[in-house]
Amino acid sequence: xxxxxxALTLSAAVVVGFGGNGIHYTKADDxxxxxxLEGKLTCTKCALSETDKCGHALIVKEGGKDVxxxxxxxxxxxxxxxxxxxxxxxxxxxxxxxxxDKKKHIEAPKVELK
Numbered sequence: 688x689x690x691x692x693x694a695l696t697l698s699a700a701v702v703v704g705f706g707g708n709g710i711h712y713t714k715a716d717d718x719x720x721x722x723x724l725e726g727k728l729t730c731t732k733c734a735l736s737e738t739d740k741c742g743h744a745l746i747v748k749e750g751g752k753d754v755x756x757x758x759x760x761x762x763x764x765x766x767x768x769x770x771x772x773x774x775x776x777x778x779x780x781x782x783x784x785x786x787x788d789k790k791k792h793i794e795a796p797k798v799e800l801k
Contacts, residue, residue: 720783724756728771728778728798731757741772745780745793756784758796767798777801 726747731738741763745756758780762768770776778800782793 721781722784722793723779723781724784724793725777725779726756727775728767728780728800729775730768730772733772734775741768743768743771743796743798745778746775754791756780756791756793758782758798759792759794760796760798765798767800770800 724745724747726745728743728745729735731742731744732740735744737744743758743760743762743765745758747754747756763772767776767778771778778798780793780796780798782796785792785794
């Protein structure tokens with residue numbers, strides 16, 4: 688009986704030890720994918736005529752070309768929307784960059800207007 692209790696205790700310690708390290712490792716990977724981009728924040732409906740509803744895109748100069756990063760946010764409901772709906776605004780956006788449907792997107796964007 689003592690052997691069974693000891694084996695169970697050691698097994699639980701090993702599982703908890705490895706489980707904690709795996710979670711920490713995943714969070715570290717997420718943080719290294721976060722990028723800080725500077726460019727012009729614009730409305731995807733009013734300025735770009737690409738969508739039916741207001742949304743946001745950050746236009747960044749990369750290698751002499753304009754690259755669009757679409758923000759995965761609340762669109763017209765965002766507090767900064769009124770400032771960039773009719774005119775482009777200089778902004779810094781921080782978030783995780785991913786590719787969806789051959790377009791670059793910024794997930795969970797944090798927007799700072801200049």
